[in-house]
Amino acid sequence: MSTSSLTPDEITAIRKALDTYLWPEAAAVDALYIVQQRHGWVDDAKLEAVAGVLGLSPAYLDSLATFYPLLHRKPVGRKVIRYCDSVSCWLMGSDRLAASLRERLGIGEGETTSDGAYTLLPHPCLGACHQAPVAMVADRLLTGLDPADPDTLLEEGDGN
Ligand code: FES
The missing domain is CATH 1.10.10 (Arc Repressor Mutant, subunit A)
Structure with missing residues (x-):
């Protein structure tokens, strides 16, 4: 090879x-x-x-x-948003968080915004269950998120 x-x-x-x-x-x-x-x-x-x-x-x-969910076999955006898709986060509204991110970004799971800025992916437990709901933007873990407020998540994720 x-x-x-x-x-x-x-x-x-x-x-x-x-x-x-x-x-x-x-x-x-x-x-x-x-x-x-x-x-x-x-x-x-x-x-x-x-x-x-x-x-x-x-x-x-x-x-x-x-x-392995941290490896990508197709192109992704400059920042990958991984919202936690496991039980503690489900209980704390991760489905609503995902929906608000889809609406805010205009993309579905696994898709990338047309400007190449973000890719949205579900992710198994991110290991911060006590601070649910949780997401990662690039390598930054964001906790205690408001499911109805995707803008704060995006702003905090831009702090990398
Ligand atoms: S279930 Fe979401 S961080 Fe564990």
């Missing part, structure tokens, strides 16, 4: 991640995330190149990347 779609810097970073673990499978998420941090998502060519560096099959990496 060719590694030509990766930069020398990416290959070095992936090999460094590989050295950190006993098995290449254990380094796979880190390796894919290295690519995603630089490009926003992981396309087929880069996934195959990562597989080549790790000595794993592209099918294995694709199954991992499509299961």
Whole structure:
């Protein structure tokens, strides 16, 4: 498998991640995330190149990347909004939060605004159940959200 779609810097970073673990499978998420941090998502060519560096099959990496919700296999907006879609947040109005975000942004789940600013995604429990409802904007965790107030969420998320 060719590694030509990766930069020398990416290959070095992936090999460094590989050295950190006993098995290449254990380094796979880190390796894919290295690519995603630089490009926003992981396309087929880069996934195959990562597989080549790790000595794993592209099918294995694709199954991992499509299961793990922080990895993207298609382009996303400059900021990804992940609203929590698990039980504590359901009880505290995450369905209303999602609806207000869909209406405010004019997109559905899994879609990106036409200006490329935001992608909206549901996400399994974000680990702050006691502060529900919760969402992440880019890497920023926002808690105790008002389901009827998407603007405050977007403003706080712009503070990154
Ligand atoms: S259920 Fe939403 S953070 Fe856990």
